[in-house]
Amino acid sequence: MADTLTEPAPRATTTESRTPTVIADGVDIVYRVTGTGAGRGSATAALSRILGRRKHAEHEGVGGVREVHAVKGVSFTAYKGEAIGLIGTNGSGKSTLLRAVAGLLPTANGRIYTHGQPSLLGVNAALMSDLTGERNVTLGGLAMGMSREQVRERYEDIVEFSGINEKGDFITLPMRTYSSGMAARLRFSIAAAKDHDVLMIDEALATGDRKFQKRSEARIRELRATAGTVFLVSHNNKSIRDTCDRVLWLERGELRMDGPTAEVLKEYEKFTGAGK
Amino acid sequence: MSQSQTLCAPVPEGAPVPEGAPDGAPRAVPPDAAELAALHGLTVSNARPALPAYVRQLWDRRHFIGAFATAKLTAQYSQAKLGQIWQVMTPLLNAAVYFLIFGLLLGTSRGIDDFVPFLVTGVFVFTFTQSSVMAGTRAISGNLGLVRALHFPRAALPIAFSLQQLQQLLFSMGALAVILLCFGVPPAWSWFLVVPALALQFLFNTGLAMVMARLGSRTPDLAQLMPFVMRTWMYASGVMFSIKNVLPEHGVPQFAKVLLECNPAAAYIDLVRYALIDSFDAGQLPYGVGVMWALALGWAVVLGVGGFVYFWKAEESYGRG
Numbered sequence: 206m207a208d209t210l211t212e213p214a215p216r217a218t219t220t221e222s223r224t225p226t227v228i229a230d231g232v233d234i235v236y237r238v239t240g241t242g243a244g245r246g247s248a249t250a251a252l253s254r255i256l257g258r259r260k261h262a263e264h265e266g267v268g269g270v271r272e273v274h275a276v277k278g279v280s281f282t283a284y285k286g287e288a289i290g291l292i293g294t295n296g297s298g299k300s301t302l303l304r305a306v307a308g309l310l311p312t313a314n315g316r317i318y319t320h321g322q323p324s325l326l327g328v329n330a331a332l333m334s335d336l337t338g339e340r341n342v343t344l345g346g347l348a349m350g351m352s353r354e355q356v357r358e359r360y361e362d363i364v365e366f367s368g369i370n371e372k373g374d375f376i377t378l379p380m381r382t383y384s385s386g387m388a389a390r391l392r393f394s395i396a397a398a399k400d401h402d403v404l405m406i407d408e409a410l411a412t413g414d415r416k417f418q419k420r421s422e423a424r425i426r427e428l429r430a431t432a433g434t435v436f437l438v439s440h441n442n443k444s445i446r447d448t449c450d451r452v453l454w455l456e457r458g459e460l461r462m463d464g465p466t467a468e469v470l471k472e473y474e475k476f477t478g479a480g481k
Numbered sequence: 482m483s484q485s486q487t488l489c490a491p492v493p494e495g496a497p498v499p500e501g502a503p504d505g506a507p508r509a510v511p512p513d514a515a516e517l518a519a520l521h522g523l524t525v526s527n528a529r530p531a532l533p534a535y536v537r538q539l540w541d542r543r544h545f546i547g548a549f550a551t552a553k554l555t556a557q558y559s560q561a562k563l564g565q566i567w568q569v570m571t572p573l574l575n576a577a578v579y580f581l582i583f584g585l586l587l588g589t590s591r592g593i594d595d596f597v598p599f600l601v602t603g604v605f606v607f608t609f610t611q612s613s614v615m616a617g618t619r620a621i622s623g624n625l626g627l628v629r630a631l632h633f634p635r636a637a638l639p640i641a642f643s644l645q646q647l648q649q650l651l652f653s654m655g656a657l658a659v660i661l662l663c664f665g666v667p668p669a670w671s672w673f674l675v676v677p678a679l680a681l682q683f684l685f686n687t688g689l690a691m692v693m694a695r696l697g698s699r700t701p702d703l704a705q706l707m708p709f710v711m712r713t714w715m716y717a718s719g720v721m722f723s724i725k726n727v728l729p730e731h732g733v734p735q736f737a738k739v740l741l742e743c744n745p746a747a748a749y750i751d752l753v754r755y756a757l758i759d760s761f762d763a764g765q766l767p768y769g770v771g772v773m774w775a776l777a778l779g780w781a782v783v784l785g786v787g788g789f790v791y792f793w794k795a796e797e798s799y800g801r802g
Binding site: 225226227228229230280282304306307308309311312316318319322323327330333335340344347348349350352379 | 524553627
């Protein structure tokens with residue numbers, strides 16, 4: 206019985222023996238944006254839009270809300286053990302795509318299949334600047350889905366890693382009193398305290414001073430070792446080259462290239478003119 | 482390469498393979514995303530979990546909900562010099578304004594024995610619902626950053642905001658107890674009936690907050706509209722006058738009176754007054770005590786369960802903006 210159920214692995218030597226962790230299948234992502242449409246600010250424009258709604262409804266969507274097509278028909282398959290870089294000029298849809306993979310943004314068309322629950326490295330949104338660093342560590346940990354015990358266990362490590370207390374007892378002060386560098390360090394430390402199946406990092410490497418950057422790069426390598434798959438969004442081609450073995454290049458929401466780091470970066474640098 | 486692929490077993494047992502595919506032909510592209518996903522046990526990202534699973538996820542996040550509510554409450558007045566004293570001062574000042582206008586200037590106190598306790602109880606209890614609804618309306622639309630950054634059952638947000646209002650209410654209730662004693666209302670065992678009444682109101686508020694959260698996530702403009710709706714609701718709920726005494730004098734039709742008396746806010750306010758204020762006896766209630774409790778329970782269950790299901794139905798769409 207068990208013999209007949211042998212894995213389909215033998216037929217594949219290189220590509221198909223690998224376990225996929227994320228499959229994106231023709232993904233479209235559309236944002237609805239209010240408050241930016243032409244003339245939206247003026248009352249007469251709003252009025253005429255309401256009156257003329259029937260006429261324009263088909264073109265503009267309900268109430269003249271503008272739609273932004275942020276990601277168009279992107280398909281890729283990520284495998285276990287891969288570190289994938291996402292590059293592209295500003296506003297090319299990198300962060301949007303990551304959010305959709307994390308299940309945080311709904312897709313308009315297509316589907317994204319994932320192994321487990323991919324998580325975005327970052328807890329900024331859950332933290333409150335009026336609270337002390339101490340309470341933010343707890344709040345951030347809980348927000349990422351850690352239990353109270355896990356937070357208690359890792360509390361010391363988080364504070365130590367952030368180095369917040371190196372210059373006095375800052376962890377008991379409200380976060381609004383921190384310098385932007387200190388706040389960024391604490392945020393990274395909290396976010397990096399959890400192990401992930403599929404980990405996505407959105408330009409998190411460029412925080413803090415040089416010393417802290419070194420430390421965070423090391424931590425990301427650690428996370429990479431435990432995580433199944435890592436996605437990294439960055440504008441720093443060097444950090445992409447250091448950490449990733451495959452690169453997806455997005456431009457205007459479309460997947461322009463998908464391949465080994467060196468190859469894609471070469472084309473990308475030609476495109477942006479940075480390679481000279 | 483391709484040799485080894487054609488030689489090896491073309492069809493893995495148990496795996497769905499399209500009939501039309503040429504046998505053993507090497508394929509550069511995986512057969513089909515859905516098939517490949519199914520083969521390796523991948524699930525659709527951002528799919529809405531079934532209701533029981535959703536409840537379980539929410540229960541797993543209970544510590545986050547509690548911590549978030551407490552954090553919001555503490556952060557609220559942390560920049561003020563008087564700090565947490567405002568937790569008590571805000572509702573007291575609120576009540577003082579209504580006393581000035583309705584008690585002293587307009588004299589709606591006719592036929593009410595302990596007007597100040599009557600008024601303050603009404604204001605505090607209604608404020609509980611009012612602020613839960615207001616916070617609920619902005620629970621998703623005002624926290625898009627959080628929704629787009631972290632994964633958690635979204636119902637955690639409206640629930641946390643309602644919980645924050647419940648904590649706020651506890652401060653108000655402490656202040657209320659002092660006011661009652663100052664105005665000569667004798668303490669009684671019936672005061673403990675406040676607990677189930679407010680628990681039911683909390684359930685009702687949370688359900689309503691979830692309904693508003695879903696509506697507000699689609700139409701952020703509701704946040705502008707709701708203050709007016711809530712103020713109308715407050716004036717209609719007998720916060721500063723007795724519905725029973727005042728409406729018949731003004732020739733208000735019977736059906737309107739019944740409607741006002743059965744409205745959930747009025748029911749919760751009356752139950753709390755009945756529990757706390759000695760002179761507010763069963764004769765002041767529009768219906769029998771049992772009917773009032775049934776009304777309070779009914780509203781709580783209908784909104785609590787209905788609101789939760791209504792919110793869950795759109796779970797996957799929150800965060801679209």
